[in-house]
Amino acid sequence: MDLAVKVRRYDPEAKEPIPYWSEYKVEVDEYTTVLDTLINIREDIDGTLSLRCSCRSAICGSCSMRVNGHAQLACKTRVSEIAPDGGSVTIEPMGNMEVIKDLVVDMTPFWDKVKAVDPWLQPEGPEPEGEYLAPNEDMLHLAGVMGCILCGACVSDCTVLEVDSNFLGPAALAKAYRFVADPRDSQEKPRLDSLRQYSGIWDCTRCMECVQVCPKGVAPMDRIMVMRDLAMNAGFDKEIGARHTDAFVELVSHSGRLDELKLPVKTVGMFNIRAMQSFAPVGLRALVRGKMPPIFHKMLPNVENVRRIFRKLEPKK
C-alpha cells in the first residue's frame, strides 16, 4: 500500500534556517517499520535527509523520534500499526532537545545528566576473589532497568523537562536507580542524598509520559517513586519534596481529596514568604488556563472510607 510520510526538516546551513516539512510517497507492506520507510527515502528518494539509526532491532537506541506526536523507536514501530489503512504518518525529531539537522538532535545534555548521577558501581571493601554473590531475583529486577538503551524517548516527552531543563529527567534517574537497587553497591544513602536535591527525584510530576513511551519497559517514573520511598525511609524526610508528600498524605486523609491550595503552604511552611511568593506565577498560570483549584475545598461525601484506608496503611505506632 502507499503511504504519505511527512518529515519535519531543518537545515542549519540554509539561507533562512527555519524548520519545514518534506512529504514523501512510499510503498509499504504489513511488516515495514517507520525506520524502513525513512531508510528507503534516504537511499532512493532524498539523500539529504539526516537521521541516526543503526541496529534496526530496538537495541542500539539510535532512532528515537516523534512519530505522530509521540517519541518512539522508528525501528520498533510498524507502519501498519499506526496507519492501518495507509494514509499518512508524521515524523519529527525528539522533543526537549535542540535540533542539529532534520531528525538529529543534540544529545549532549542527555549524556551530561547521565554522567551527573555517578553512574558506576561503587562497592565497598576489597573485591572478592570470585563474583559477588547476589540473589538472582535482584539481578532479574535490575535487568528491568539495565534494559534501558538510553534512547532518550522518555526525555523527549517528559512534561517537567518542557518547563525546567535542569530536571535530571527520567533516563538519568532510572540509571541512578540501577545503582541504588544494586545489592553490590555501597553508596545507596549518599546517592539518595544527592538525588533528593533540587532537579532530582522530587521534581517529577508523575505524568506517566515516560512510562508510556519507553520502548523497553523500563518505567522510569516507577523507579523514581521507589527512590522517593527509599529516601524517606533513609531519614531524608525534611526535604521539600518529602514534605510535599507528607502534606499530600495529611490533606487527602483529612478531606479525601487533594487541597491544591493548601499543599504548597504545608510543603514550604506558612512563614516562608519568599517561597510562597514563588508560587504566585504558578497560581496565575493556573487561573489563566481555568485550572485554579476551588477556593473552598469540599470534603468528599464518603471521606470516612478514605480515612479508613489511611488508618489501615499507617504503620502501627
Place this chain on the structure above:
Amino acid sequence: MLEHDVLVVGAGLAGMRAALAATEMGANTGIISKVYPVRSHSNAAQGGINAALVDRGDAWEEHAYDTVKGSDYLGDQDSIELMCQVAGEELISLEHMGVIFNRDDEGRLGTRAFGGQRRARTFFVADFTGQAILHVLYEQLLKSEITSYEEWFVTSLVMQEGKCCGVLAMEIRTGRVYLIKAKTVILCTGGLGRVFEPSTNALIVTGDGIALAYRAGVPLMDMEMVQYHPTTLKGSGVLITEGARGEGAYLLNKDGERFMERYAPSMMELASRDVVSRSETIEIAEGNGINGSVLLDCRHLGEQLIKEKLSQIYDIGLDLLGIDITQEPIPVQPGMHYQMGGIKTDVDGLTSVPGIYAAGECACVSVHGGNRLGANSLLDTVVFGHRAGNHAAEVSKGTTQEPLDVEELVGQEEKRLAEILSRDANGDRVARIRLDMGTAMNAHLGVYRDQNGMKEALDTIQQLKERYTTVPVEDKGRTFNTDMVFDLELGLMLDCAEAIAVSALERKESRGAHSRTDFPERNDADWLKHILVTSTPEGPKISYSPVVITQWTPEERKY
C-alpha cells in the same frame, strides 16, 4: 593540538576494554567512535560470553578443545589456549565492574548451553548480554579520565616512514577534519557485515578499520571465513539468538521433522554454526523449507521461560513479524553474521606495522579460525582488547611523538572529501552500489561457494569500485551529513569485499565456513595454513602463514 599516547578507534567492547586498560597503565588515552559508545554494535550480542570456570567443574582445556574443533583446526592453538585460560578472570572482572549476570540458586553466576560446546559455559544477562556489558564498560569510561570523541569518523590513518602516528577524522556534527596525533593506534572498529546483504549486523558495521589497516599495508588474514548464522529473519536478516536453541528450541522443516537428526545426531540443533547453516541450506534447496525458510520452534519452552530468558526475541517476533513466539514457530534462514578474519595481529594486538594495533571483530589473532563458536566473540573482544590496551600503553612510554605537518595533512584530507562533495549527479547512488555489492557477495560468497560464482563476484566488485570513483553525494552540507558518511563507508567496504573474494578464491578446499561445491573436502595436506592478503599498488597480494598446533592434531569434525 589533539594528542594522545594511545588512541583507540571504536568504542564497542574491544575498544572500551582497550582504552580502560591503557588509562589504567597511566597512558594518556583517547577513544574515538563514529557513534555514541552505547550505540556500538556490541550491544546486539544477545546470547552470552564463554568462560570455563574451574569452580563449576569446567576446565579451560575443554573450552580450548571445543574452540579448536569449532575452528575446523584453522585457529592458532596457542592463542586459543591463552584466551581460554584468562576467560574466567576477564568474566569476573566484568562482574566486578557491575555487569548484572544472571545467577544460579546460590547467587553465583549462572550458565546456559551454546552451540558447538559440550558443556554449558555461556554466562549471560537475559538475552541482552552484549548491551548489559557494553553499558557497564561505558559507565567505567565515564568514570575514567579518557578523552572521548563521540560521533567522529576516522577517515585515514596517518603514516610517516612506515609508522602510524595518528588518525585523520571528521567530526560528523560540523564536517570538520582534525588530525589526532597518537604514539599508538588501536583499531577496534568491529566487523564488516554490511558488505553482505542481508546481514544480521547493524547499519554501521562497515569494516572501516579492516580497510584502513589494509590501505596502510597491514596484512589481513582468514578473510575468506565468513560466518552465516543459522537463525535469521528472512528479508531484514535480524538475528534470533542461538540462546533460543541453547534453551532447547527445535529446528523443523515443512513436515515438522527435526531435520538436524540426520546431519548432527549427537549435538542436533547445537552443532557448530557452519554445520547447522549448511544443513538448513540443503533442506531448503531440496524443497523441505517453507518459502525459503525453516522453522525455529520455541513453543514447548513455555511462556515463562521465554519471557524471562528470551524476552528480546519475544519482542522481535511481535514487533517485526507480528507473531507470538510462545504460540507460533519463527521462520528462519541462514544469514551473514560474523567475520572470522581480519587484521592480522599477535596475542598483544600488535600488527606488522609499528604503531598499529587491532582487537575485537576487526582483528584476526586467530582464535576463531574457520568458524567461531557462539559466545566466543565477546570473550575475544575483552581478552584481546585488554591485552592490546596494556601493550600499546607500555610501548607508548618509550616512544616520542614525531613532528607532523598537521596543516598539510588536514588540508589534503579536506581536499579529498571536498572532491567527493563536489561531484555532479550522474544518476548513480551510493545505496545502489552497496546493494549490488551486498547481493553479489551473498549470492557467491555465502554458505556454498564455487570458482565461477566467486570469480563473478570479484568482477562485480571491481566494476563497482569504478562506479564508486564518480558516485555523487546528494547532501552538500557540512552539518551532520550522513550521506557523506555512507559514501566513505562504501569505499571502505569495497576494499573488504575484494579482500574476501580474493582470499576465498585462493582456498581450494572446504573448511569451516568456507564450503566449496567444487572442492567439497577438507585438505590438510595443502591448506592447513592461513591465507594472508596485502594491498599493493599492483593489487591484492596473497601469502601464507602456518597454523600453530600445540596439543590437538586435526581430525575429522563430527557433531
